[in-house]
Amino acid sequence: MAKVAVLGYGTVGSGVVEVLEKNAEAIKLKAGQEVEVKSVLDLRDFEGDPIQEKIVHDIDLIVNDPEIDVVVEVMGGVDVPFKFVSKCLEAGKSVCTSNKALVEAKGPQLLALAKEKNVNFQFEASVGGGIPIIRPLNTSLTADKILKVTGIMNGTTNFILTKMSNEGASYEEVLKEAQELGYAERNPEADVKGHDACRKIAILTSLYSGKTVKYGNITCEGITEVSNEDFAYAKELGCVIKLLASSYEKDGKIYAITAPFMIDKNHPLYNVNGVLNGIYVNGNMVGDLMFFGSGAGKLPTAAAVCADVVDCVRNLDRTLPVFWSEEELELGKTDDEVRAFFVRVKGTDINKAKEAFNDEINVVRVKGIDNEFAFFTEKMTEKEFNEAAAKLDVISRIRIDDTVLN
Ligand code: HSE
Numbered sequence: 001m002a003k004v005a006v007l008g009y010g011t012v013g014s015g016v017v018e019v020l021e022k023n024a025e026a027i028k029l030k031a032g033q034e035v036e037v038k039s040v041l042d043l044r045d046f047e048g049d050p051i052q053e054k055i056v057h058d059i060d061l062i063v064n065d066p067e068i069d070v071v072v073e074v075m076g077g078v079d080v081p082f083k084f085v086s087k088c089l090e091a092g093k094s095v096c097t098s099n100k101a102l103v104e105a106k107g108p109q110l111l112a113l114a115k116e117k118n119v120n121f122q123f124e125a126s127v128g129g130g131i132p133i134i135r136p137l138n139t140s141l142t143a144d145k146i147l148k149v150t151g152i153m154n155g156t157t158n159f160i161l162t163k164m165s166n167e168g169a170s171y172e173e174v175l176k177e178a179q180e181l182g183y184a185e186r187n188p189e190a191d192v193k194g195h196d197a198c199r200k201i202a203i204l205t206s207l208y209s210g211k212t213v214k215y216g217n218i219t220c221e222g223i224t225e226v227s228n229e230d231f232a233y234a235k236e237l238g239c240v241i242k243l244l245a246s247s248y249e250k251d252g253k254i255y256a257i258t259a260p261f262m263i264d265k266n267h268p269l270y271n272v273n274g275v276l277n278g279i280y281v282n283g284n285m286v287g288d289l290m291f292f293g294s295g296a297g298k299l300p301t302a303a304a305v306c307a308d309v310v311d312c313v314r315n316l317d318r319t320l321p322v323f324w325s326e327e328e329l330e331l332g333k334t335d336d337e338v339r340a341f342f343v344r345v346k347g348t349d350i351n352k353a354k355e356a357f358n359d360e361i362n363v364v365r366v367k368g369i370d371n372e373f374a375f376f377t378e379k380m381t382e383k384e385f386n387e388a389a390a391k392l393d394v395i396s397r398i399r400i401d402d403t404v405l406n
Helices: 011-022 023-031 050-054 059-063 079-090 102-114 134-140 155-167 171-180 195-210 229-235 299-312 348-356 382-389
Strands: 004-008 035-041 069-073 094-097 146-152 239-250 254-265 276-283 289-296 343-344 362-363 372-375 394-400
Touching: 004 011, 004 059, 011 023, 011 299, 023 035, 023 299, 035 050, 035 059, 035 299, 059 079, 059 348, 069 079, 069 299, 079 094, 079 102, 079 134, 094 102, 094 299, 102 195, 134 195, 146 195, 155 171, 155 229, 155 239, 155 276, 171 372, 195 239, 195 254, 195 362, 229 239, 229 343, 229 394, 254 299, 382 394
Parallel strands: 004 035, 004 069, 069 094, 254 394
Antiparallel strands: 146 239, 146 276, 239 254, 276 289, 343 372, 343 394, 362 372
């Protein structure tokens, strides 16, 4: 029997215990032996809860327990989990985590340590919740050159944007609902400011490039500036606004960005709504791929962590290869990226907008929104856009993503 310890009995941690119990038979079959939770590390006691008898408060009780083969880290944060995960790997235990902050900040070091100790460090649930995306990139797509990844990778913000778009709900109201449903990070700023999605594209880009992409080097804008008026225009135009986390290769450089984008009905992510995530991948041989499913939430995320546990139990005596070196990847500059933009401008001086951009701009107006006009630009670099936009009184601008399935 393989014994597991869980660090953190929060939403995902309790989900991991539930999945391992509920699906014990199926997991035994797939893992080749029974898998049982022996210890759960948490600061709390959970008096009266059946988990109480497994609760420990000292990480060393887990680190020094020779029966424990696999440790699940679902605490959140970076510094303490890094210390605990390092200790566990040092002690010859495999570790599975859903903690993208830890994976983004320390992934290559922890992978190197796991390799040195002949164990595994797995992190499928760190991107896309229950959607398999790490394993496909690590295994199924190794013969492909990945040209583009673009995805809706944050359930909380997609839940908020979908409700604002479909129901006209207020931002605060929907954020509260997402938190109650267990989708949001402990600090929802990480969700709404785009940092969570940005970490996820940093992880995916690191995995397909084999080098380290730091999320702090990626242009990152959240959803806090997206307004009901922006949604009204999008609706009028048959478009939706989504927080996309993307990276792609162009002329030998990789560019990455996380920001709200306007997309039309031909875009593969147009119908990805609510807490669902969708990730589009394009490989030079395989072409288009779509990964779609629950991007957040207790059981989908826990199931992805438990699949890692099964993989670790199946491979207790060898390290599965993951290509992610500590060498930092120099990203292309956002200023050089080429795309079209949707712009809202104060006032009625359309000629000034034509002078700043060009004569062909298509002006859009929405009934009930006065003293402003909006238009799409042609494709141009971000630098050219910023220079032209600086000549106008811009209310908001939203980038356009025109990915289509081929
Ligand atoms: N807060 C994250 C989200 C959880 O909303 O997607 C899953 O990573």
